[in-house]
Amino acid sequence: MKSGHLSENEIQDYVLNVSLSSHDQKGHVEQCEVCRQRIQLYHAVFESIAQHSKPAFDFDLPDLVMTKLLPVKKHHIQLDLFTYTLGLISMSLAGLILYLFGKEMIGILRPLSYMGIYFVWAAFGTMFLFNAIDIYRKFEKNMKGIEPG
Numbered sequence: 001m002k003s004g005h006l007s008e009n010e011i012q013d014y015v016l017n018v019s020l021s022s023h024d025q026k027g028h029v030e031q032c033e034v035c036r037q038r039i040q041l042y043h044a045v046f047e048s049i050a051q052h053s054k055p056a057f058d059f060d061l062p063d064l065v066m067t068k069l070l071p072v073k074k075h076h077i078q079l080d081l082f083t084y085t086l087g088l089i090s091m092s093l094a095g096l097i098l099y100l101f102g103k104e105m106i107g108i109l110r111p112l113s114y115m116g117i118y119f120v121w122a123a124f125g126t127m128f129l130f131n132a133i134d135i136y137r138k139f140e141k142n143m144k145g146i147e148p149g
């Protein structure tokens with residue numbers, strides 16, 4: 001059995017890895033209340049250090065940051081303008097065909113009442129109007145999306 005008390009290093013070694021301590025040191029600790037109390041103190045200190053060395057952030061930092069980032073504004077304006085330009089062109093073509101061959105078409109459609117023809121024209125006009133409003137709204141929305149802030 002070790003005659004004197006264990007040194008600080010010996011106490012730390014005892015706390016961290018008791019298998020490193022000699023048989024004499026273990027025997028002394030078993031008999032010595034002072035050394036046991038120092039060992040308990042070191043246990044408490046090491047436990048405290050272990051707790052404080054845990055990651056300071058117990059939340060998912062990347063996840064938190066990503067949700068805080070403004071969602072990337074999607075710009076479909078090019079596709080939309082292309083689509084609606086195509087729509088406008090095709091409607092203009094339809095209108096041009098009706099203008100150029102309207103009389104022939106009316107001739108073809110003569111068996112139908114003029115009411116029917118006006119109804120078709122009204123339907124076309126309404127479709128065009130709604131499309132125009134939709135184009136304007138989408139354009140306005142996209143412009144707002146592009147503006148900063």
Ligand SMILES: [Zn+2]
Nearest residue numbers: 005006032035
């Ligand atoms: Zn001792």
